[in-house]
Amino acid sequence: MLSQVAEGENQVHFRMHQFLARENEKPDAMLYVQEGWACRYRLLSDGRRQITALYLPGDYCDPQWALGGVASQPVVAITNVRALRLPCRIPSHAGFDGHNGFWQALSGMIERQANWLVTLGRKTALERVAHLLLELFERMRQAGLAYGQQCAMPLTQMEIADMTGLTPVHVNRTLQSMRARGLVELQSKWLRIPELQALREVAALTGQDMAA
Template sequence: MLSQIAASEDLVFFRPHQFLTREHDRPEALYDILEGWACRHRLLPDGRRQITALYLPGDLCDPMWSLAPTCHEPVIALTNVRATRKSLVDPSTIDRHKGFSSRLAESVERQSNWLVSLGRKTAVERLAHLLLELFERMRRAGLAYGQQCALPLTQTDIADATGLTAVHVNRTLQSMRSKGVLELHSKWLRIPDLGALRDLAALGPHDAL
């Protein structure tokens, strides 16, 4: 871990595919993501992958580490990641961390939403929900520009987050693009009508993302 620390002892950098933590590791710190995207995932014995969480700028990776002695799933960088390191060795660090409780609650609520999406929603609804969620999270982080934001996920990443095949994701995204509800170009997402995408995601007017 010390080898990953850059100019400041609190600033860390990760390259794509580098582990922020491995399965069964005992985490010594949380990471406040400043730039870049990472994911938590679980591999089945045959190599199939399910992404169980995505970490974007403004996210804390991972609030749940403060409650468990070890990590049950690995976290890897999907892009170059820059983050600040929040020590778990000194519990007062977490007590002083601004908004820790609310970010923990957001993490739990997001997992509940993903569970509903995977268990009950159609392919179109799952994709619409995921893309809308990612856009809203980027917007809250001040990284959306008008109706668009960066989307560095591959179609395989999207498939592994939504429980679909990459082929199904490709076909469904093509259908959504042809209907004009979203645009994807050069790792950028544009949503012309947020209300229309919310409807497509089977989200009610008061459902949070």
């Protein structure tokens, strides 16, 4: 994806819980995530949080910065993050091979958000959590970071709740049910999915969901 960006001088590191961008900032660069996880979110007036995007290795954070120039929502590191700074004058920057990486990232983000609108509006708690875990596994696999049927999964139950619009208690019960049914295994910040097809059926996924 990236061919002409010098890693040394453009590489940046963020500690867990450090802001990659604050709300209404005007970032002078996008970030290409090489290692670690981050999230974009919106806070309500009473402190409730909705996570609106997750950034995993191989993701651009955030393609919208190149189009609007402003971080409309804050982005914070879930784990320690290592990333490359890329100038926001996209899509003409020479560091992008044919600009395909940028447009694919933007298209994928839009498609995932459309899928999550359906998930949050119509799916049950079980379907929501199953959808999230499958999406994360597939994205990690595409990044070459899944090993067999397992991958890193550093999200806490609170973060899963903030992503799925559930309470932490509801997430806990849902995960217990999924474990009891043999659908997932979660241990030491790792996710294992014994039977992918079984979890896809539980998540009520369509072909379009996983295409994103």
